[in-house]
Amino acid sequence: MYRLAHLSDLHLGERPEHLVAARALVRSLLEEDVDHVVVTGDVTHSGLVAEYEAWLELFAPLLALKKVTVVPGNHDRAGDGVAELLSDELRVSVDGREGLFMVCIDSTAPHNRSTFRSHGDLCEQMLGAVDEALERAPQGWTRAVLLHHHVTPLPVEGLGEWFAERFGWPHAAELPLGRELLRRVQGRVDLVLHGHKHVPREQVLDGARPLRVANAGCSTVLGAYRVFSHHAGQVTAGRWVHAFAPTRPPLLERVLHGSPALP
Numbered sequence: 001m002y003r004l005a006h007l008s009d010l011h012l013g014e015r016p017e018h019l020v021a022a023r024a025l026v027r028s029l030l031e032e033d034v035d036h037v038v039v040t041g042d043v044t045h046s047g048l049v050a051e052y053e054a055w056l057e058l059f060a061p062l063l064a065l066k067k068v069t070v071v072p073g074n075h076d077r078a079g080d081g082v083a084e085l086l087s088d089e090l091r092v093s094v095d096g097r098e099g100l101f102m103v104c105i106d107s108t109a110p111h112n113r114s115t116f117r118s119h120g121d122l123c124e125q126m127l128g129a130v131d132e133a134l135e136r137a138p139q140g141w142t143r144a145v146l147l148h149h150h151v152t153p154l155p156v157e158g159l160g161e162w163f164a165e166r167f168g169w170p171h172a173a174e175l176p177l178g179r180e181l182l183r184r185v186q187g188r189v190d191l192v193l194h195g196h197k198h199v200p201r202e203q204v205l206d207g208a209r210p211l212r213v214a215n216a217g218c219s220t221v222l223g224a225y226r227v228f229s230h231h232a233g234q235v236t237a238g239r240w241v242h243a244f245a246p247t248r249p250p251l252l253e254r255v256l257h258g259s260p261a262l263p
């Protein structure tokens, strides 16, 4: 069995606590000795080069082992714009480790330079590229699709999203072609991993090849991440690993509001 850790929405630079949390997460990941780590966007809070450099320093032990795959989030497009530093410039690319084939989707767009316009972008051309990428997946490997934005509607988190939904603004909405993406990959992919929403979720679409759709939430505030054990497309339910006791319980309460509690 291989073990894959999923983190998201580190928001490095938002507060000093996020950096402390990231250091603890990396220490925990090294102790767990997972085979690979994916981070599904919003690595930085303001898209600053200084925040990107903090990422490089904090995650250096894992990056040196080539154990990390990243897709950018909307916050990485703000400020200096570090999305291209975090991943390549392709909207759809592939990455692979023994036993794991990953299709990486950059769901961010130029409008994300404004942090208020945080919604993602996914077009037909990108779906075609995902189709083509999956044709190249080695037989017998677990397959994962990584992207930042959520693919199905999820509960409102916070007042800003409540207003957006009420007035029909797009910024809190799921990806316009998110459901179509799921329809196309169901039966061909084992995991769709995303973030953007800070409350973690997980759902399984049943079938001959079940598809697990998981949102990691904001790992630096939760102080926890999921580890999926997998082999040849057989994937276990994500096991939560707690890297530290959250230092700011009120914020954690807010993040978890309305969410199933972490086990």
Ligand SMILES: [Fe+2]
Binding pocket: 042, 073, 074, 075, 118, 148, 195, 196, 197
């Ligand atoms: Fe985001």
